[in-house]
Amino acid sequence: MSDNKDFLSEKERRRLRVKRMKKMLIMTLVISILIPIITCIVLCVKVAHLESDMRDLIEAKNSSTSVAEGGTDSESPNAIQSQPDSENYTKEDETLAQEETSVETVTETEPQVMKKVYLTFDDGPSVNTQNIIDILARYNVKATFFVVGKTDDASIALYKQIVDSGNSIGMHSYSHRYSTLYESTDAFAQDLAQIRQLITDATGVEPVLYRFPGGSSNTVSGEPMTEFIKYLNEQNITYFDWNVSSQDATSNAVSVDEIYNNVMAGVDNNDVSVVLMHDTEYKNTTVEALPKIIEGLQSQGAEILPLSADVSPIQHVKASEVNE
Numbered sequence: 572m573s574d575n576k577d578f579l580s581e582k583e584r585r586r587l588r589v590k591r592m593k594k595m596l597i598m599t600l601v602i603s604i605l606i607p608i609i610t611c612i613v614l615c616v617k618v619a620h621l622e623s624d625m626r627d628l629i630e631a632k633n634s635s636t637s638v639a640e641g642g643t644d645s646e647s648p649n650a651i652q653s654q655p656d657s658e659n660y661t662k663e664d665e666t667l668a669q670e671e672t673s674v675e676t677v678t679e680t681e682p683q684v685m686k687k688v689y690l691t692f693d694d695g696p697s698v699n700t701q702n703i704i705d706i707l708a709r710y711n712v713k714a715t716f717f718v719v720g721k722t723d724d725a726s727i728a729l730y731k732q733i734v735d736s737g738n739s740i741g742m743h744s745y746s747h748r749y750s751t752l753y754e755s756t757d758a759f760a761q762d763l764a765q766i767r768q769l770i771t772d773a774t775g776v777e778p779v780l781y782r783f784p785g786g787s788s789n790t791v792s793g794e795p796m797t798e799f800i801k802y803l804n805e806q807n808i809t810y811f812d813w814n815v816s817s818q819d820a821t822s823n824a825v826s827v828d829e830i831y832n833n834v835m836a837g838v839d840n841n842d843v844s845v846v847l848m849h850d851t852e853y854k855n856t857t858v859e860a861l862p863k864i865i866e867g868l869q870s871q872g873a874e875i876l877p878l879s880a881d882v883s884p885i886q887h888v889k890a891s892e893v894n895e
């Protein structure tokens with residue numbers, strides 16, 4: 572009897588044990604299902620909150636971008652682009668940058684304000700022309716040569732070399748003698764035809780750019796300069812003066828540093844600069860200053876370009892204001 576009782580109680584214990592295990596198993600199952608569901612709900616609520624915060628931040632960021640755009644054009648693109656490097660750059664900014672594509676688009680499509688510099692060399696060709704071409708090539712930049720009329724073999728080859736090296740060639744009169752060039756419109760027209768023909772024959776390209784000896788506002792001309800400007804307009808020739816002078820023509824011994832400083836100071840004041848320099852046998856310091864000038868301009872992020880008829884011209888007397 573006692574054995575039977577023991578047996579029963581043993582059976583009972585086992586049953587209880589199994590029941591307990593079943594209970595635990597069900598509990599474990601319920602918990603393992605409930606925890607992810609609860610976690611999901613909590614996370615969803617948090618995500619909703621974060622999304623709302625994000626929208627607020629994006630709006631705040633967009634409105635501050637608009638304010639920056641209203642300021643100086645040259646500063647705003649830099650201000651936006653330099654953010655990742657600044658000390659104030661935070662994880663929040665990083666998230667915004669990654670997820671807020673519209674702000675990124677604004678940054679990318681904004682025009683880059685880049686200084687444009689057109690280096691121009693008057694009075695060549697000369698023994699220095701090839702040196703200038705070589706220096707420009709070394710830095711992979713192009714410039715513009717406003718040349719005068721010379722018929723020796725070396726000069727004829729240099730006209731062609733200017734064009735073949737990808738630089739621009741412009742006319743600077745054939746004679747460069749103020750007294751005859753500016754004597755009358757006929758004299759001016761005859762001189763123009765002469766230099767145009769010479770360059771066309773030497774290079775195979777008809778020149779369309781012009782620079783007046785002394786500039787369009789010179790006071791040595793007997794005739795009003797507007798007469799000659801009118802004539803150039805008729806011939807579809809664009810003339811360029813300059814808004815930066817290297818001052819290398821003030822004497823034959825202007826130092827490299829003076830030329831460099833004059834150019835850099837002048838370029839500082841303009842978004843677009845047309846720089847006056849000279850290409851003659853006497854202007855060795857201009858050639859010596861050229862690498863330093865190019866390096867200085869490039870370190871400022873300036874674009875060094877050759878002139879073309881498409882470039883909006885710098886003119887002391889505006890061609891568009893001279894009536895037909």
Ligand SMILES: [Zn+2]
Pocket residue numbers: 693694743747784785
């Ligand atoms: Zn000249």
